[in-house]
Amino acid sequence: MTATGTGTFGLSSEARNLQWLLRNLVEEVPGLLSVAVVSSDGLLLLSSDPDQRHTRTEPRPEGPRGSSADLATIVSGIGSLTHGAARLMDGGGVKQTVVAMEEGSVFVMAISDGSLLGVHATPDCDVSVVAYHMALFVGRAGHVLTPELRSELRQSMEAVQ
Numbered sequence: 001m002t003a004t005g006t007g008t009f010g011l012s013s014e015a016r017n018l019q020w021l022l023r024n025l026v027e028e029v030p031g032l033l034s035v036a037v038v039s040s041d042g043l044l045l046l047s048s049d050p051d052q053r054h055t056r057t058e059p060r061p062e063g064p065r066g067s068s069a070d071l072a073t074i075v076s077g078i079g080s081l082t083h084g085a086a087r088l089m090d091g092g093g094v095k096q097t098v099v100a101m102e103e104g105s106v107f108v109m110a111i112s113d114g115s116l117l118g119v120h121a122t123p124d125c126d127v128s129v130v131a132y133h134m135a136l137f138v139g140r141a142g143h144v145l146t147p148e149l150r151s152e153l154r155q156s157m158e159a160v161q
Contacts, residue, residue, distance in 0.1 A: 014144050015152050021137055022046055029133045031125030033104065036068045037141070037153075040114030042076035044069065045153040071106075075118030078108045096131065109134045112142035115150070 011019075018037075026032055026048045037046040047068030082094045099106040107119040107130055117138055121130055 011156060012149070012152060014146075014149050015156065017144065018046055018141055018149070018153070021140055022048060025133055025137050029121075029125075029130055031122040031130070032119055033122060034068050034071045034120040036071040036075055036118045037111070038072045038075045038079070038116045038118060039150050039154070040116075042072070043154055044072040044157050045115065045150060047072070047157070071118050071120050074106060075108050075116050078106070078118075079110070079116045082108070096134075098127070098131075105130075107131065107134060109138050111138050111145060113145045113150075115145055117141075 022035060022037070026035055032048070035048040036044055039045050078097055078099065079094070082097045086092060086094045094110055096110070097108040102123065104123050105121045105125065105127070107121065109117045109131075111117055117134055119130060119134060
């Protein structure tokens with residue numbers, strides 16, 4: 001699995017830094033299947049989509065369920081649902097959501113600007129390691145994810161598709 005975007009050419013240092021942070025998350029945490037950073041309005045900003053590793057000459061395989069594009073949709077929905085539930089319960093802001101399934105887990109963590117970090121992981125992943133590395137990513141990325149950078153990342157992801 002590799003982190004993708006349009007590459008580093010033409011991107012700001014902040015965008016390259018976020019791509020580097022995502023690559024580190026992907027490389028350092030065993031069991032991650034897909035990772036997505038999603039804006040507060042549900043748009044994919046950054047991903048580790050395994051489908052985007054293929055060259056243009058190779059036929060594009062059917063994306064596995066849980067690929068970054070699907071994960072972005074799921075993360076956005078989970079974020080909206082848990083935000084609404086927390087509001088109804090006067091629970092404050094949602095920090096993290098974990099959905100444990102027989103064949104894997106989905107983790108969603110809030111980023112300071114309302115964006116979300118989503119991870120799809122294998123069923124045997126170490127939940128505490130995943131949560132720890134997600135928190136590190138959020139702590140490092142949250143203060144640089146400005147409206148300008150979100151716009152740049154959106155354009156970068158649109159250029160890939």
